[in-house]
Amino acid sequence: MRFTLALIKTMLRASYYAPGHPEAKKGLTDLHSEFVLLMGDRAELTYMVTVTADDRAITIDGYDDAPLPLERVMKQDATSLFVPKFLEFFDRWNLLSFSLKATISPEEFHTFLVLMSQPPEASQGTTDAAKRLTQAFLDQHIIHVSTVLNDDIVGKERRLPWRLKMALSRLRRDLRMLPLYKGASPEEIQRIKTQIIDDVVRPIRQAGFVKDFLVNCDLVAADVDLMDERQVQEAILTSLPEERLVQTTWDLVKDLEQSQMTPGQTPAEGTSVEATRRMDVLRQIADHVCRKGSTPGHELLESLFKHQALSLEDLPPEVRQNVETRRLADSVLAREDEHVTALRRLTADGDGRELVETVQRVLPELLRRGAYGTVAKILRATNEQRQVPRAPTVFSELAGQLSQLAASKDTIEQLLADLHSSDKDRRTQVVEILAAAGEPAVAGLIKAYANGDNQSVRLSVFDAMKRIGPSALDPFLARITSSHSEALEAFGRALRADDLTAPRENDTTLLQVCQALARFASLVLVPTPHHARRPVASGG
Numbered sequence: 296m297r298f299t300l301a302l303i304k305t306m307l308r309a310s311y312y313a314p315g316h317p318e319a320k321k322g323l324t325d326l327h328s329e330f331v332l333l334m335g336d337r338a339e340l341t342y343m344v345t346v347t348a349d350d351r352a353i354t355i356d357g358y359d360d361a362p363l364p365l366e367r368v369m370k371q372d373a374t375s376l377f378v379p380k381f382l383e384f385f386d387r388w389n390l391l392s393f394s395l396k397a398t399i400s401p402e403e404f405h406t407f408l409v410l411m412s413q414p415p416e417a418s419q420g421t422t423d424a425a426k427r428l429t430q431a432f433l434d435q436h437i438i439h440v441s442t443v444l445n446d447d448i449v450g451k452e453r454r455l456p457w458r459l460k461m462a463l464s465r466l467r468r469d470l471r472m473l474p475l476y477k478g479a480s481p482e483e484i485q486r487i488k489t490q491i492i493d494d495v496v497r498p499i500r501q502a503g504f505v506k507d508f509l510v511n512c513d514l515v516a517a518d519v520d521l522m523d524e525r526q527v528q529e530a531i532l533t534s535l536p537e538e539r540l541v542q543t544t545w546d547l548v549k550d551l552e553q554s555q556m557t558p559g560q561t562p563a564e565g566t567s568v569e570a571t572r573r574m575d576v577l578r579q580i581a582d583h584v585c586r587k588g589s590t591p592g593h594e595l596l597e598s599l600f601k602h603q604a605l606s607l608e609d610l611p612p613e614v615r616q617n618v619e620t621r622r623l624a625d626s627v628l629a630r631e632d633e634h635v636t637a638l639r640r641l642t643a644d645g646d647g648r649e650l651v652e653t654v655q656r657v658l659p660e661l662l663r664r665g666a667y668g669t670v671a672k673i674l675r676a677t678n679e680q681r682q683v684p685r686a687p688t689v690f691s692e693l694a695g696q697l698s699q700l701a702a703s704k705d706t707i708e709q710l711l712a713d714l715h716s717s718d719k720d721r722r723t724q725v726v727e728i729l730a731a732a733g734e735p736a737v738a739g740l741i742k743a744y745a746n747g748d749n750q751s752v753r754l755s756v757f758d759a760m761k762r763i764g765p766s767a768l769d770p771f772l773a774r775i776t777s778s779h780s781e782a783l784e785a786f787g788r789a790l791r792a793d794d795l796t797a798p799r800e801n802d803t804t805l806l807q808v809c810q811a812l813a814r815f816a817s818l819v820l821v822p823t824p825h826h827a828r829r830p831v832a833s834g835g
Contacts, residue, residue: 296368298333299342299355301326302408303377306384309412323405330404333358334397339441339494343392343461344385353381356498357394362458384411389425392443392461396494399439407440422446438475441494443468449514459504459511466495467515470522488522492530500539505531506546509576510569528576532583540580541591547577548598577604585609593617623653624660628669635672639680644687651689655696662706665713667724673697674731694731701732711739714755722755730762737767741774 305326334340341356345364354362365381366374385391388411395404410431418424425444432440447464455463469491476487499508509528516524532540554570581604584591596614599605607615627634638654641647654673661670674697681690700706710725710732729736736759744756760767 296333296355296358296363298326298329299365300369300373300377301329303381306408306412307380309409310384323408324401326408327399327401327404330395330399331397337397338497339394339396341392341394341498342381343443343458344382344390346457351382353378353385362498387419387424388428389420389422389445390428390442391445391448392465394441394465394494396439396441403437403439406435407437410435410437432472433475436475438472441465441469441491449517450511453511453514455507455511456504459499459507462495462499462504462508463511463514466492466527467517467519469495470515470519470527473521484521489530489534492527493534496531496534500535505535505539505543506550506573506576509543510547510572513572525579528579529583532580537591540584541595544577544580544584544591544595544599547573547580548595548602551577551602574602574604577602581605581609620656620660624657624664624666627653627657627661628666631669631672635676638673638676641680641687641689644689646687651693654693658696658700662700662709662728665709667713667721667728670697671724671727674727697728698731698733701728702735707732707736707739710736711743714743714752715749719751722751726755726759726762729759733763734766737763737770740767741771744771745774 305323330340337357339357342365343354343356343362345352345354345362353365355365355368356362365378369377393411395407399407410428418427425446428442428444431437432442443461443465447468448460449464449467450460470488473484473487476484479487496505496508499505509531512527512531513524516522516527519527522530535543550573551570554567554573577599581599584596584599585605593614596605596610597618600607600610600614600618607618610618634650634654637647637650641651658670658673673693677690677693677697680686681694701710707729710729713725714722716722716725729740740756740760740763744753744760747753747756757771760771
């Protein structure tokens with residue numbers, strides 16, 4: 296980066312002269328113009344000492360989305376010559392980073408660089424040097440340069456990434472420097488605080504450090520008079536775009552789930568203080584979302600409720616209804632036999648209206664969960680009771696709802712996938728529900744049979760088609776190769792039966808069909824177009 300090389304050279308030249316010497320100011324005007332051109336619509340440019348176990352390096356932050364190691368933007372010979380010189384300026388003032396704001400004036404830019412370039416003194420690299428630099432900032436009213444000194448570093452006792460420690464330390468130092476703005480009105484101070492927080496959070500927003508920054512804000516507010524921890528966190532949340540706020544919230548939820556901390560626990564019960572801080576931040580985010588009227592999505596709101604960051608009353612009506620429906624589904628599953636028995640006992644339309652409404656409400660949730668055993672029991676009870684003379688019309692309503700739910704595209708795909716279950720009872724339950732779906736399930740069943748290589752799955756698929764009736768068997772037969780004449784004859788007899796789903800006592804048609812299928816479980820389906828279906832064999 297040409298500007299950085301020019302910056303280092305200018306500082307080196309200025310370091311050879313006293314601050315007021317003309318040579319010390321040479322080239323500063325052109326350098327500021329180059330800085331303005333470089334910044335464009337960027338907010339600030341940061342030079343930061345990055346400390347590792349083996350080495351120190353300088354990175355540039357604010358120019359690109361990710362920090363750039365200085366050695367990657369300079370030629371190798373320039374790196375070996377000028378980077379050590381640049382590090383000397385940092386060491387001279389016990390400095391870890393400085394950030395040049397895009398709005399810095401030429402005069403303030405000149406003053407800062409000349410100050411940074413002053414020849415070494417006896418106190419260089421010490422706490423006294425850092426104090427002298429801070430006092431010089433105050434005396435010369437340098438407010439568009441943000442610095443972090445070695446003595447400013449917070450969180451040394453916590454296992455935090457270096458970049459996060461630097462951001463926390465910078466925010467703490469910048470907030471403590473607010474007295475620089477003498478004579479500013481309360482409104483101006485608030486604007487400056489907002490700008491300070493935005494400048495610090497913006498780079499780490501891209502790096503995904505926001506959640507950890509929020510969790511460790513106590514380090515920032517420990518000795519800042521103008522803002523407490525919650526105010527700092529609230530200002531950060533306000534600065535986040537909604538997309539980033541949602542992602543940060545999910546990150547916190549995942550951290551809590553990984554730590555297996557339950558909302559009622561305290562650190563003394565085995566959870567970490569950090570997990571407690573994360574829970575507190577999650578509650579603050581939930582409060583922020585409610586007050587600002589944000590719409591982070593139902594799944595996230597339900598997760599906040601699950602972790603007791605939101606109460607049921609805090610949830611929007613639609614989300615609250617989803618939560619209540621899940622609770623009802625839990626209750627139905629816990630007392631499954633009791634509900635099914637009560638359903639069978641209904642004898643008049645006015646009976647058990649609350650029970651019927653509960654069943655109607657939870658059926659979609661039961662299907663979504665794959666609670667096929669419960670759904671199948673409700674389906675059987677409904678079909679049996681609707682056959683009873685003068686049965687309540689509610690059973691016809693339930694049967695229609697079940698059929699409609701089972702016939703939805705998503706449910707059919709879910710059911711067809713679960714036909715591959717190794718649990719025979721579960722496959723039987725799936726077959727019952729697919730039969731209730733009727734004709735909308737036919738195409739998927741035929742495809743499942745054609746693509747299946749498991750005899751048990753194929754038997755279950757055929758069982759479902761058999762229960763659906765001719766509307767399923769007719770297109771199925773049209774795709775069977777002609778070499779399977781025995782199977783075709785058996786299927787033809789099945790199609791002529793009066794009622795496939797309820798055979799008469801002496802009707803052996805279904806037995807013949809099943810026997811044929813057992814012998815020809817490896818039937819091959821050919822991709823015959825629907826409009827070119829072959830007529831079904833009529834022989835018996």
